[in-house]
Amino acid sequence: MIPALARHGARLILAALVLGPGPAAALDEEIEVPTRTLTDAAFLAGDAAGGDPVTITGRLTGPDGPGRQPVVILLHGTDGPRSGAAGSWRAYLDSLGIATLRLDSYTARGLREVSRDQQAFPQFAQVYDAYRAADVLAGHPAVDGSRIVLMGFSRGGNAALYGAMRRFHEGHGPRRARIVAYLPFYPACNIDLERGDEMVDAPIRQFHGEADDWTPVQPCRDLFARLEAAGADAELTVYPGALHGFDNPGNPALFVDPDARTSAGCRRREVGGALVNVDTGRPFTYADACVTTGPSSRYQDAAATAAKSAVKAVLSAVFANP
Numbered sequence: 001m002i003p004a005l006a007r008h009g010a011r012l013i014l015a016a017l018v019l020g021p022g023p024a025a026a027l028d029e030e031i032e033v034p035t036r037t038l039t040d041a042a043f044l045a046g047d048a049a050g051g052d053p054v055t056i057t058g059r060l061t062g063p064d065g066p067g068r069q070p071v072v073i074l075l076h077g078t079d080g081p082r083s084g085a086a087g088s089w090r091a092y093l094d095s096l097g098i099a100t101l102r103l104d105s106y107t108a109r110g111l112r113e114v115s116r117d118q119q120a121f122p123q124f125a126q127v128y129d130a131y132r133a134a135d136v137l138a139g140h141p142a143v144d145g146s147r148i149v150l151m152g153f154s155r156g157g158n159a160a161l162y163g164a165m166r167r168f169h170e171g172h173g174p175r176r177a178r179i180v181a182y183l184p185f186y187p188a189c190n191i192d193l194e195r196g197d198e199m200v201d202a203p204i205r206q207f208h209g210e211a212d213d214w215t216p217v218q219p220c221r222d223l224f225a226r227l228e229a230a231g232a233d234a235e236l237t238v239y240p241g242a243l244h245g246f247d248n249p250g251n252p253a254l255f256v257d258p259d260a261r262t263s264a265g266c267r268r269r270e271v272g273g274a275l276v277n278v279d280t281g282r283p284f285t286y287a288d289a290c291v292t293t294g295p296s297s298r299y300q301d302a303a304a305t306a307a308k309s310a311v312k313a314v315l316s317a318v319f320a321n322p
Helices: 040-045 084-095 125-138 155-162 166-172 218-229 301-318
Strands: 006-008 027-038 051-062 069-075 099-104 143-153 179-185 204-209 234-239 268-271 274-277
Touching (some): 027 125, 040 274, 051 069, 051 084, 084 099, 084 143, 125 155, 143 155, 143 301, 234 301
Parallel strands (some): 069 099
Antiparallel strands (some): 006 234, 051 099
């Protein structure tokens, strides 16, 4: 039995579903995405020239037409491009006949994972990657660039959440594509950004475990209360008892990573174009005392099943009309 869902910020709408099982995947190709590795300072300043150019890749898979297809861009977490959550969602969306681009932000940058060294990858680089990937998809003959969704997990969830900020769209957003929904899973919400309550006019649907000790849910509750007050189309769904990675079936047992770092105990704020540790008043780093190790994760079937139904409903709505 699926437990009752704790909701915050607004309603969770499980609309009538129009998506059904699709044909066997016909799209299956590697896509190249020219991007840049922007420092956090450059990204926050809107300076697209503030980092080294790099071409990352993604795997585009999906059904065989007819016509141009909408696409969900899947953004992995600090566990890297082999993320179990991203792989599981790709398979699920493929079963619905929905095309996906599983974006790899690490390999071309010489990274495999950064859970143990999160300073190795800038906080907002994945947002910029996602925007550039959306524009590349808009030029693909089989893709409808006006119906792109960002969906991310953990650090990739950060990109799917903060990627909805109007300010970042103004500075870096896609020029050819239109992102019609944002689906962050268990991101870190403890970053207070300038104009942080101003979101684009698109649905933001976040999914989080109530017991998450890697990216605790309370800062997200606070954020979504502010977003609701500001009139954003933003909803936070919280699953009782669920931990980080509750949607990753590759992790059925409780897993505590003694070396993984988490900023769960930190408060970060943008000051003068830099991320500052609120408690120290100095630029935040993952060497700060508030950073701890040993966060836990575990798959929870009830929460994962409920999240699949909710995501299916959202995609049904935003992909309904070309």
